[in-house]
Amino acid sequence: MANNNVSAICSCCSEMDGIFSRLLILTSSITRRLIEFFEDILLRDVNRLLRDSEINSYGQSQTSATYASSSRDCNSDTSIAFLDRNASDLDDHHSLTNSGLEIVNRNYHRGVRFIFKGLMLPLYCFEFAWGSVIASWRCSCYHMRCMQANMQSFVSRIVKTLHGSSDDIGWLQSAPGMAPVEDGSARFVELLQGIRNGLHKLPDSFVYLLIPGLFSNLGPLYFVSTKRFFSKMGLACHIAKIHSEASVEQNAWELKQYIEELYWGSGKRVMLLGHSKGGVDAAAALSIYSEELRDKVAGLALVQSPYGGTPIASDILREGQVADKETRRIMEFLICKLIKGDIRALEDLTYEKRKEFVGAHKLPENIPIISFHSEASVAPGVIATLSHIAHAELPWLPQFPGEDRENDDFALAARKVPVVFPVSAAMALSALHLQLRYGEKSDGLVTCRDAEVPGSIVVKPERKLDHSWMVYSSWKKDPEDSSEVDACEMCEALLTMLVELGEERSN
Template identity: 75%
Template sequence: MANQILSEICCYYCTEMDDIFSRLLSLTSCITCRVIEFIEDLVLRDVIRLLKDSEINSSCKQPKIGTCTGFLDRDGIYLEDLSFINSGSEIVNRNYSRGVHFVFKGLTLLISFFDFAWRSAIETWRCIGYHKGCVHARLQSIVSRVLRTLNGSSDDIGWLQASPEMAPVEDGSARFLELLQETRNGVHKLPDSFVYLLIPGLFSNHGPLYFVSTKRFFSKMGLACHIAKIHSEASVEHNAWELKQYIEELYWGSGKRVMLLGHSKGGVDAAAALSIYSQELRDKVAGLALVQSPYGGTPIASDILREGQVADKETRRIMEFLICKLIKGDIRALEDLTYEKRKEFIRKHKLPDNIPLISFHSEASVGPGVLATMSHIAHAELPWLPRILNEDADDDAIFAARKVPVIVPVSAAMAITALHLRLRYGEKSDGLVTCRDAEVPGSVVVKPDKKLDHSWMVYSSWKKEPTEPDACEMCEALLTMLVELGKRASK
């Protein structure tokens, strides 16, 4: 709002200044021309009057008796020949006219000089006004960029809930906690009549343990579970097409409908597949659970790639280098998660009404102890280690000895970003996605009773707590609840 008011004031100010300058220039030009014409008329009129007076005086001094050219002196004596006096009078008149001409030329030069000085002053003033306008426009641009940077995503967070055409959500947290407790007690209700597809999120290709423990957990229960092999750093529309092909392949290969569980950008990709290809996937998908997905967008992506803010071009070049050059991805993978792109996509593509939806979101802990939390994201193999330890070891022992855990402080990074979003916008988040942006209109919203960061559902903590549920049990409870929603909708 401040940007709009400032822009309107500056435009009005510049327009009024340009109008004043143009009118002032026209007025000064008109006055200058009138003054010059007035002075010229005065000088010419005086010259003509002087010339007439000189002619009258000449004619009065000549005798009027006959054709005599004589002249009477003061004593009445008539002089016969005074032609030298007439010739002298002509010389005086000629010199007088020449002097008047010189005076006229001098006045003309003086007027021309004043005209030149006035025009130079006008041009100088116009040049100063132009440079003043340039400086003002530059200052306006700087102020606008600073205000846009300071405002950030304040006006965009939670825009889905503010839209009157969006369907309301239903709170299913209580039922989820009941199912989670049953799962921890050994009661497993997931039927084998579905194929369960886990869809990873952004940068999942660089974390080999992404959803691995969850897939292994489902496979031990005899369920058909797969992890979608998609390019995590590709655009949303590209991944939507790949998921559509993947779902159709699973459906026609097994004859079972597919249950989708997408984490982070994986949930956005899955929702895009159902929105764009709703006719093709109508009878092939049984439900979708979006886990910590920025369905409405994320302030992290928007604040990084927002145009019109301070150092926007430099920041975009850095992100293009990191995503496109370093990890061989597509900048649109991050750009599609901004509020601007999500608004454009959601208004163009609507989710189908006949598919059960669950929105799962959480809040990250920002306590000091979280900064020391480490996450196990991958294994590194050391082929030379078994020979040093034991040459007679079997293949399983050798393979286990080669695996060295890769530990990264992911939770610490999530705690820092969650604290940043809390201090800057006053919003609860898991470190990357705010709680309000993760709620899909028309879905059943699930909010756990413990603080979980954005990576908790896919990466296991290095220090596990046996008394607390893990990510595998939460995913099972979510999918069990999704099956119940499907049964309730079919009645």
């Protein structure tokens, strides 16, 4: 509405400017015609007077010459000389007359121009004043348009900030050409129950590679318990030594090298389990280097991975919102300066980057894929705890005589040191924020819909687990609580499902 008013004012101003300009042109033209008219009249009168005076003077000189020739008949040469002198005098008279006429005309023109310039001075002043008014009005209109543009830009930034990622969450489900997912939660529960009862079916014919997620270099306990759990069962398990704060493409290249090294070193295919950004990195490696890794990878499990993106990263780095440049500078300082990482590690998890990447790189169809996602609890008790309990084992402690480190529970408990991570409350608050703002269920960082990879088997546990639960095992378990599940057992159940899916597809 404001834009239409400014446009109407500017158009009205332009029309008034055109009308007054035409009036000034018309007035100037009429004045010029009047000046020329008066000049022609005066010049005609002056020329007539000068011509009459010239004729009279010429007649008198001719009469005198005739009288002199009739009285002087005795000397013809003298008469001829007298006539020549009279002719030259006549020429001089004509030249004097012409010069006088030019002087009169020049003085006349100067006088007339001076008079009419004096008459035109008020008109020139009016024209200058009107031009100044128009220039001032145009300047004020320009400033008004600038203020309006700034206001519209500010309002647009506020609207974009408030709107957030409402149109992007779950875009994988509505994108054309995406394969549907299949629910495998029931089979996962069966396998998990069997594992808790001592039924371990995970074969040793594969190499198991655990891929950590973003900021995993800051957590020394990341996947440590899971690796030790698999190693105790005699399985070849490794944690990928990658820079978790690097870009997705960089980590995809490093994982490709790591997988080929494990494959050629052991002669066994590799099972991949990636948590958070680690799952995105692993999927990128399979997508970009599908030809090289086709026969070397047996399956991929994405655990709480933002394959479609995450609203947390998008809301932080979205361009065009309020304080977008300031927020980006803060994140660049935290990631690039303090952690020595790459800002693209966070950028690659935004919806814009994920749409671009998924559209350009497709996952291979011959590799079984499982998508695991959970929902964090937002109960007041979880928010009030402000901690996540984990443990760190200290294998460098001296061994006492007669101590069996593998079977002595007391010795194992003595080497476990509790570690407090203040992330449970943060995950609960973040999950509550996403639920109130977007109405989406999440584990605190990744929404459930964004964690589902098209064409994969989806596993949704009944228990409420936050984003960090799957990579840290509980420090103390209640043996009477049958619902207490260890993260290591859940990882084993996921990998067992991958093995079954691979066998079904090969048959």
